[in-house]
Amino acid sequence: MKICEKAINNYIKFIENNFSCKEKNGQIFIVTPFTLPDNDIIELKIEPLNNEEILLSDNCLVYDYLFFSGIEIENSSRRKRILNNKCRQYNVKFEKGELKITGNYEKIETYINKLINAIQEISLLTYTSRRIKKSSFKSEVSNFLNENKINYKQDYPFDGYSKEHKIDFFVKSKELEKVNLIQTINENSISISKVEKIAFAFSDIKRKNKYVNSISLIEDKNKNWTETQINILKSYSKLIKWNQKDKLLTEIA
Structure with a gap:
């Protein structure tokens, strides 16, 4: 059990030490230690809404990554189906090129986790094309x-x-x-x-x-x-x- 507990504690420390925040052009971003397949860092834009809710989005990160990898979702029913399935799985929305999720501040860690998972899995659509x-x-x-x-x-x-x-x-x-x-x-x-x-x-x-x-x-x-x-x-x-x-x-x- 000790080796298991040590592994968990080390991972938690890694997460704590490798998340950060930054401001860019008046917008706030959460910088994560996670990456896309090309090793680009995943950053999440965070916006406060009414009634203590927040909006998290990828700021078109995945859409741009797929686009410049030669993957156009609009032209493939198979890719649309995969995208929609992943959005339903993680309860995120895909609107105007952005992956986004809305919820209460009290569960923000859950929304961050869901959005990161959705980003990573949807970015794997690059492997649906030989390119x-x-x-x-x-x-x-x-x-x-x-x-x-x-x-x-x-x-x-x-x-x-x-x-x-x-x-x-x-x-x-x-x-x-x-x-x-x-x-x-x-x-x-x-x-x-x-x-x-x-x-x-x-x-x-x-x-x-x-x-x-x-x-x-x-x-x-x-x-x-x-x-x-x-x-x-x-x-x-x-x-x-x-x-x-x-x-x-x-x-x-």
């Missing part, structure tokens, strides 16, 4: 940067005006204050919603950081892009086609 093509294009870009001795950080979290966004590649420029943010887009996972999501991320980032050079790097082997998709990306970023990748080196210099 081979997407990964290979991103790897191809990474290899290209390495070959040209470009220093970069991959899957880089960058603060926007309203939220944090994960960008595929962060590259510092020779100009002291300028930074380059590169988002790769695989042609086999093109959709208007995905293009709009990327456009919002760049727009939100630029609203807070005026020295950002945003770049949409698109794969175009099969010429699947529509004029509308191209125009949206051009409105919020520098658009570079992969068959003209040498332009990327000039742009990020």
